[in-house]
Amino acid sequence: MAALRSMALVSVSTYVEYALGLFISVWIARALGPADFGRYAFTVWLCGWLMVCSNHALTTSSTKFIAEAYGADQPEVASHISQRLMRIQLWSCAVVIALFFAGVAIVQPQEWAGFIVPISVLVAIGVVAKANYSLLVAISKGQERFEPVSIATVISGVIMLALVGLATWFRGGLLTFVGIFAISCLTLNLINRLAYRHYCLPFEVGAVPAEMSMRMTRHLRLTAVLVLLIALKTNTIEVFLLNTYANSTAVGFFAIAGTLTRGAVELFSVGLTTTLLPYMARAFGQRGHSQATRVLSEATRFYWATGLMIAGLGFVTTPGLVTLMYGNKYVDAIPAIEVTLVLAGLLLITNSIAAFQVVTDRQGDRLRISAAALIINVVLGFSLIPHFGLLGAVLCYAGTRLAELAICTFYIRRVASAGLPVGMMMRLLVVGLVATGAGWLVAEVTPGHFAFITGAVAFVAVFLPASFLVRYWSEEDFRLMGMITDKLGPVGRVAKRVLAVLQGPVARAP
Incomplete structure (x- = not known):
């Protein structure tokens, strides 16, 4: 229940953030138009890549080792780790920003023609503020x-x-919206710092036990390489090649696909994703490998169900939703969005695999997985994108992610085969395919601009009851659902009666 409380807290705030972020993204896209929105999307993508370089392994390592120290009942060690990693990040940001300014002076990006100096300064401000915010968030997690x-x-x-509303009213251009992005990063950092001082333990200079210090140093080195590999294979090749061989409009379409996909993934899974690593690390610190494997199994089950919902609902609702929000100018982005949503759903289980590998110090496996995926990404990118543009980027993304899923599954089955309930997952996959077909059919025969809503309702109406009928949920899940419904008042009582009806056939099944 403590984990559920944390998941609920993070989920609610993320739902608000996603709703605002999606609305802002649509607003900016309509205000700037496809070409300038592509340049804005390129700038935001570059900021994200520089943030990853600034933090490299620091966010993952801080969450893992701080949670592990708390699991071993050593809060003072956790405080010393926080201080050490914050000091490392200061130097890391300085090096990254210096290299960024040198790169801009040499390359002179055409996307920023006429505004190179002010946009470069705004990018640097946004990167430093957001990178520091991300590390503080990791420490608090x-x-x-x-x-x-x-x-x-x-x-x-x-x-x-x-x-954004004010900028639109005064017909602001690219520079204005990049400035707003930098201001939002500064605001995010400031508010988070104030809240951190109220809720979290302060940093303290002190020694870290030699054994943990050695493990942390090795983890930082391996994870730094790993994070940079992940940053390179996470749409980096696609965006770079689209920007080089296609045009800013194609970059904008691909960015919309990424925005909606990330939003859908966070909407359905952010609570579990945010809390999984610290809880798994604490479980590992308390009871070792076996307990971490149990958490892996449970997380994989929930991720798979969530991912199938993302894939099915994404396929059913994307055409109507994109046309309604962005307008007909962005219709060509629909196929890219459908593909990325479906693949993001199917790949969601890699989050639980990655968390397990981090917690059990199997960063070498993650490094090999990411290196193989990056090689595949580069080969597909240079083979497809120069010739097919946006379609090539979509095919490159699909091939890379499917290969990554296969490699991840191979590695995890070698060390924790019990963590992947394959039989149950296949049963639910059949349910997801049937529900997607039903939702698509209903959306096709329903007239009007809001047909995607009836399609989504049809998907959920088939998927949820059928998931119980194929015995995907365990007795522990039913008890947990019962504990949750007890706290929801009249709505919870109705939900509890529905659960009782669904649990009947499941309990009687052989």
Whole structure:
């Protein structure tokens, strides 16, 4: 229940953040048009890549080792780890920003023609502020305190929405919206710092036990390489090649696909994703490998169900939803969005595999997986994108992610085969395919601009009851659902009666 409380706290704030972020993205896209929105999307993508380089392994390592220290009942060690990693990040940001300014001076990006100096300064401000924010969030997650990130994301989202509204009213251009992005990063950092001081333990200079220090140093080195590999294979090749061989409009379409996909994934799974690593690390610190494997199995089951819902609902609702939100100018982005949503859903289980590998110090496996996926990504990217543009980028993304899923599954079955309930997952996959077909059919025969809503309702009406009938949920899941419904008042009582009806056939099944 403590884990559920944390998941609920993070989920609610993320739902608000996603709703605001999606609204802001649509607003900016309509205000700038496809070409300038592509340049804005390229700028935001570059900021994200620089943030990853600034933090490299620091966010993952801080959450893992701080949570592990708390699991071993050593809060003072956790505080010393926080101080050490914050000091490392200061130097890391300085090096990354210096290299960025040198690169801009040499390359002179055409996307920023006429605004190279001011946009470069704004990018640097946004990167440093957001990178520092991300590390503080990781440290607070290690302490299992999720209030700071929840407060910061909601308040800063509201502020950014107001600024975007003003910029649109005064017909602001690319430079204006990049400035708003930098301001939102600063606001996010400031609010999170204030909340951190209220909810979390302060940093302290001190020694870290020699054994943990050695493990942490090795983890930092391996994870730094790993994170940079992941950053390179996470749409980096696609965006770079689209920007080089296609045009800014194609970059904008691919960015919309990425925005909607990330939003859908966070909407359905952010609570579990945010809390999984610290809870698994604590379980490992308390009881070792076997307990971490049990958490892996449970997380994989929930991720698979969530991923199938993302894939099915994404396929059913994307055409109507994109046309309604972005307008007919962005219709060509629909196939890219459908493909990325479906693949993001199917690949969601890799989050639980990655968390297990981090917690059990199997970073070498993650490094080999990411290196193989990057090689595949580069080969497919240079083979497809120069010739097929946006379609090539979509095919490159699909081939890379499917290969990554296969490689991840191979590695995890070698060390924790009990963590993947394959039989149950295949049963639910059949349910997902049937529900997707039903939702698509209903959406096709329903007239009007909101047909995607009836399609989504049809999908859920088939998927949820059928998931119980194929015995995907365990007795422990039913008890947990019962505990949740007990706290929901009259709505919970109705839900509990529905659960009782669904549990009947499951209990009687052989």
